[in-house]
Amino acid sequence: MIKNIFKKLKNRTGKYEEVLFENLTVGTVTLDKTYLDKENIIREFIKNPNKRFGTVGEQGEYFEKFIATVFELAGYKVSLTPLQDKGIDIFVENKKKKYLIQCKNYNVTSQKVKLVGESEVREFNGVTKEGEKILITTSYFTGYVKYEEFKNITFVDRSGIPSLLKEIVPEIYNKYEKECKKNFSGEICETCNKGVLVNKRKTDKIVLLGCSNFPNCKNMIKKVKSNISNEKNLK
Numbered sequence: 001m002i003k004n005i006f007k008k009l010k011n012r013t014g015k016y017e018e019v020l021f022e023n024l025t026v027g028t029v030t031l032d033k034t035y036l037d038k039e040n041i042i043r044e045f046i047k048n049p050n051k052r053f054g055t056v057g058e059q060g061e062y063f064e065k066f067i068a069t070v071f072e073l074a075g076y077k078v079s080l081t082p083l084q085d086k087g088i089d090i091f092v093e094n095k096k097k098k099y100l101i102q103c104k105n106y107n108v109t110s111q112k113v114k115l116v117g118e119s120e121v122r123e124f125n126g127v128t129k130e131g132e133k134i135l136i137t138t139s140y141f142t143g144y145v146k147y148e149e150f151k152n153i154t155f156v157d158r159s160g161i162p163s164l165l166k167e168i169v170p171e172i173y174n175k176y177e178k179e180c181k182k183n184f185s186g187e188i189c190e191t192c193n194k195g196v197l198v199n200k201r202k203t204d205k206i207v208l209l210g211c212s213n214f215p216n217c218k219n220m221i222k223k224v225k226s227n228i229s230n231e232k233n234l235k
C-alpha cells in the first residue's frame with residue numbers, strides 16, 4: 001500500500017535531501033515531510049516514551065514511526081509494512097546494508113510489565129527475507145532469550161535505544177542526551193547486574209519488582225508504597 005511518495009524535497013538544512021524521500025512506502029503510518037517534522041517526531045518520543053494510546057495498533061505505530069524516522073534521518077531508505085504484516089514492521093536499507101526491523105512497544109509502567117519472550121524472538125527469527133534483523137523494544141528481553149542462538153538478530157532493549165541514537169543520529173542524540181539518559185534508564189538489578197527491575201505486581205499499597213533476567217536471576221523486591229524505605233528483599 002503506497003500512500004505517499006516524496007521525491008527529493010528540499011529540507012531546511014539541505015543536508016539530507018539526497019536520501020530522505022525516495023521510495024517511501026507507507027503502510028498505515030504517514031511519515032512527515034521535512035527535517036524539522038522528523039526531528040519533532042523523535043523529540044516527542046524521547047520526551048515521552050511511555051505515552052499510552054487506546055489501541056494496540058496506535059501503540060505500535062507511535063514506536064514504529066519513531067524508529068523509522070531515526071533510520072531515515074540516518075540516511076536509510078525506509079519502508080513501513082502494513083499492519084497486517086506480522087513478521088516485520090520496517091525495512092531499511094542503504095547502499096551497503098539491508099535491515100528488517102521488528103518493534104515491540106510494551107508499557108514499562110503497567111502493573112505487570114510485559115517483556116519480549118523467546119517465542120517472539122523465534123517468530124522473528126523465522127522470517128525468511130533477505131537482510132539483517134533488528135528486534136527493538138521499549139521494554140526488555142526475558143532471561144529465556146538465548147542471544148547466542150540468534151546470530152542474525154541485533155537485540156535492542158529500552159536501555160539500548162539511546163546507544164542506537166548515539167550511533168546512527170549523533171547530532172540528535174547530543175541535543176537530547178539528558179532526556180535520553182533519564183527516560184530510557186531502568187533500575188539495574190543489583191543481584192545479577194544484567195537485568196532491570198520491572199513491575200511484577202502493583203497495587204495501591206505495594207509494588208513487587210522482579211528481575212527482567214528471570215529465570216537466570218530470581219531477585220524480587222517488595223516496596224511498600226506508604227513507606228518506600230520499607231524495602232524488603234524477598235530472595
Ligand SMILES: [Zn+2]
Nearest residue numbers: 189192211217
Ligand atoms: Zn537480576
